[in-house]
Amino acid sequence: MNQKLTLLTGAILGALGVLLGAFGAHALKNLLTQNGRIETYELAVRYQFYHALAILFVGILMERFVNSGMQWSSLLLSVGVLLFSGSLYVYALTNIKGFAMVTPIGGLFLLMGWAMLIYSIATK
Numbered sequence: 320m321n322q323k324l325t326l327l328t329g330a331i332l333g334a335l336g337v338l339l340g341a342f343g344a345h346a347l348k349n350l351l352t353q354n355g356r357i358e359t360y361e362l363a364v365r366y367q368f369y370h371a372l373a374i375l376f377v378g379i380l381m382e383r384f385v386n387s388g389m390q391w392s393s394l395l396l397s398v399g400v401l402l403f404s405g406s407l408y409v410y411a412l413t414n415i416k417g418f419a420m421v422t423p424i425g426g427l428f429l430l431m432g433w434a435m436l437i438y439s440i441a442t443k
Contacts, residue, residue: 322381322382328393329373330371330375333372333375336367336371339367343357347360350412351411351412356412356414359411360411362407366403370396370432374393377389377436378393384440388436388442393432397432400429403429404425405425406421407422410422
């Protein structure tokens with residue numbers, strides 16, 4: 320992902336985090352309480368926010384560390400957010416445990432994104 324797309328992705332994920340957090344706290348509160356998944360939903364929002372900020376950080380660093388590792392880092396982090404937080408959102412709303420099986424795969428993508436960021440900075 321190039322710098323502009325990385326920054327846009329981080330900003331969009333941040334805005335969606337606000338929207339989904341507010342929606343979960345108000346419109347979905349009864350369903351999440353009924354499913355016993357308020358904490359699951361909050362974890363999804365929290366990780367989405369953390370990684371939206373990380374993606375923005377990577378986008379800013381792309382000017383200083385010009386290498387393909389930064390582009391890979393932003394892509395891996397973005398996919399990780401979609402899989403990790405996305406699977407937790409669906410699990411919290413449906414209570415179907417199969418969706419939670421995707422969460423560790425998302426976590427692996429997040430770890431690979433952070434590892435690629437470390438590598439990109441260390442090898443500059």
